[in-house]
Amino acid sequence: MKVALEVPQMSQATELVKGIDVVGPMQSEYQQILSPEALAFVAELASRFAPGVPQLLAGREARQAMVDAGQLPDFLPETKDIRDGDWKILGIPEDLRDRRVEITGPVDRKMIINALNARVKVFMADFEDSLAPSWDKVVQGQINLRDAVAGTIEYTNPANGKHYQLDDDPAVLIARVRGLHLKENHILFDGQPLPGALVDFALYFYHNYRALLKKGTGPYFYIPKLQSHLEARWWAQVFAYTEEKFCLQPGTIKVTCLIETLPAVFEMDEILYELRNNIVALNCGRWDYIFSYIKTLRNHPDRVLPDRQQVTMDKPFLSAYSRLLIKTCHRRGALAMGGMAALIPSKDPAQQQAILDKVVLDKELEARNGHDGTWVAHPGLADTAMGVFNDFIGSDLDNQLHISRDVDAPITAKELLQPCEGQATEAGMRANIRIAVQYIEAWITGNGCVPIYGLMEDAATAEISRASIWQWIKHGKSLDNGQLITADLFRGMLEQELEVVKQELGEARFDSGAFDQAAKLFEQLTTAEELADFLTLPGYQILTQETVS
Numbered sequence: 001m002k003v004a005l006e007v008p009q010m011s012q013a014t015e016l017v018k019g020i021d022v023v024g025p026m027q028s029e030y031q032q033i034l035s036p037e038a039l040a041f042v043a044e045l046a047s048r049f050a051p052g053v054p055q056l057l058a059g060r061e062a063r064q065a066m067v068d069a070g071q072l073p074d075f076l077p078e079t080k081d082i083r084d085g086d087w088k089i090l091g092i093p094e095d096l097r098d099r100r101v102e103i104t105g106p107v108d109r110k111m112i113i114n115a116l117n118a119r120v121k122v123f124m125a126d127f128e129d130s131l132a133p134s135w136d137k138v139v140q141g142q143i144n145l146r147d148a149v150a151g152t153i154e155y156t157n158p159a160n161g162k163h164y165q166l167d168d169d170p171a172v173l174i175a176r177v178r179g180l181h182l183k184e185n186h187i188l189f190d191g192q193p194l195p196g197a198l199v200d201f202a203l204y205f206y207h208n209y210r211a212l213l214k215k216g217t218g219p220y221f222y223i224p225k226l227q228s229h230l231e232a233r234w235w236a237q238v239f240a241y242t243e244e245k246f247c248l249q250p251g252t253i254k255v256t257c258l259i260e261t262l263p264a265v266f267e268m269d270e271i272l273y274e275l276r277n278n279i280v281a282l283n284c285g286r287w288d289y290i291f292s293y294i295k296t297l298r299n300h301p302d303r304v305l306p307d308r309q310q311v312t313m314d315k316p317f318l319s320a321y322s323r324l325l326i327k328t329c330h331r332r333g334a335l336a337m338g339g340m341a342a343l344i345p346s347k348d349p350a351q352q353q354a355i356l357d358k359v360v361l362d363k364e365l366e367a368r369n370g371h372d373g374t375w376v377a378h379p380g381l382a383d384t385a386m387g388v389f390n391d392f393i394g395s396d397l398d399n400q401l402h403i404s405r406d407v408d409a410p411i412t413a414k415e416l417l418q419p420c421e422g423q424a425t426e427a428g429m430r431a432n433i434r435i436a437v438q439y440i441e442a443w444i445t446g447n448g449c450v451p452i453y454g455l456m457e458d459a460a461t462a463e464i465s466r467a468s469i470w471q472w473i474k475h476g477k478s479l480d481n482g483q484l485i486t487a488d489l490f491r492g493m494l495e496q497e498l499e500v501v502k503q504e505l506g507e508a509r510f511d512s513g514a515f516d517q518a519a520k521l522f523e524q525l526t527t528a529e530e531l532a533d534f535l536t537l538p539g540y541q542i543l544t545q546e547t548v549s
């Protein structure tokens, strides 16, 4: 539901909560989410935990500097005891034991209702890869989730009058908060923007934990883009503090961590251990993982990835990642979630069958490996994914926790890092350019997830497109047609592909969009000496420049 346009107000909390300054414009409904009580909790978490974030981010940089200097990531010698030890996570609540299909989507009101009504077990409501976190989207997202938890969420599409409300048996709700690298520029604590992750966590927890527990479910979270067990420890402290403050049993908050960075794959046992009271699963976030493989190994010319289309889950380095995640999770009693096939349904019946066939193949690979469930990006794929996982899990069991993968020889760092065969092609590079520029244009104008050429594109998939080209230029790769990939070649292609996009979208859409700005940012990111950490960091400056007072 869109709130009526009003004269922006001050947040009441700005005057009432010490240290907190809400600088985003307020609508009257926002006061309910940004109430003095909720913001007092945000401030409490901020004073205790925000100072730890720069240290964790500095830790990422220090490790990256070592890899840049030639060292390859590996398992940590100092945590061998944890890897060798015999311990298990605390446990999995009843409503999280069967997660064979999860749908994901941004915290848009209509999509939340559609997702909760989809024929899936879980809905992952996303403040991260699929959300461009403008102030309104972030606060409205919290309003939408509060109403979804209360069961009162409704929406009428003003374009066609179609009305939406929850069915009787909605999916279990898990909220994915922003990664630690993202700030929330509109809520300051002691004059500094807060970590977006803390804002998302605190507001969702504060407004919903009681209603969730009353319904027999709980405050459940997905944590994205972790890079180390020290980050997991930080989260464990946030959860323990929150549980104590609200007089909750330790382990009430339940969390699933995405293993979607290359450094994190070497610390899965340690992440599970640090979070053992709260964690229930790890998830193979394959798209960010591929991006992180490029980013982490950016100085290693022998590990340059080919065209994005060739980097599929059956490639040895990705297969090793999936199998090690399953083996690690199941040994510790945690679920091992699969990832997202980026395909979305087509209205053309011939194409649709081909899409469903590809989804089946992808999901069969995951289920056969031993994953306990998977992700779909669209309700039209739920039955297909469910069919595959039903075939493997059956109706007597909830999951595949019994699959220990003891048959595997120990999976080594060498397997996890092995180069991926394939080529950089002209068609692949041009596709990367068209995808990245369209995605960046969508993101900086407030839309974090878009269909492009039959695929779901979000921040993670678009990062692969832009980072691949940077890497090819950096290492002087050649295309399949023999052309050397240079910054100038890229600039020429960008100009040509912008024309193609203009033809495809039509002049009116193109001219009213932000393609110039998107192309400029894309060009800077791709031809820079250093690989930028995330495209969403400069993107956020553009997205928010008009809304910070």
Ligand SMILES: CC(=O)SCCNC(=O)CCNC(=O)[C@H](O)C(C)(C)COP(=O)(O)OP(=O)(O)OC[C@H]1O[C@@H](n2cnc3c(N)ncnc32)[C@H](O)[C@@H]1OP(=O)(O)O
Pocket: 103, 104, 105, 106, 110, 111, 112, 114, 115, 126, 129, 130, 287, 288, 340, 344, 345, 376, 377, 378, 379, 449, 450, 451, 455, 456, 457, 458, 460, 461
């Ligand atoms: C790498 C990762 O992190 S993956 C996780 C993050 N990414 C995501 O969550 C992607 C989620 N998916 C989406 O955002 C969308 O599916 C898109 C943008 C890719 C395509 O959306 P659309 O263009 O609206 O698709 P389409 O027109 O086919 O939608 C048909 C209906 O399904 C709904 N729908 C589509 N995807 C979803 C979804 N994920 N959740 C709920 N409803 C959905 C649409 O709202 C629409 O509803 P309506 O008929 O009532 O109007």
Ligand SMILES: O=CC(=O)O
Pocket: 129, 224, 258, 260, 284, 285, 286, 287, 288, 289, 339, 340, 460
């Ligand atoms: O968040 C999921 C991913 O694949 O990235």
Ligand SMILES: [Mg+2]
Pocket: 129, 224, 258, 260, 285, 287, 288, 460
């Ligand atoms: Mg991701």
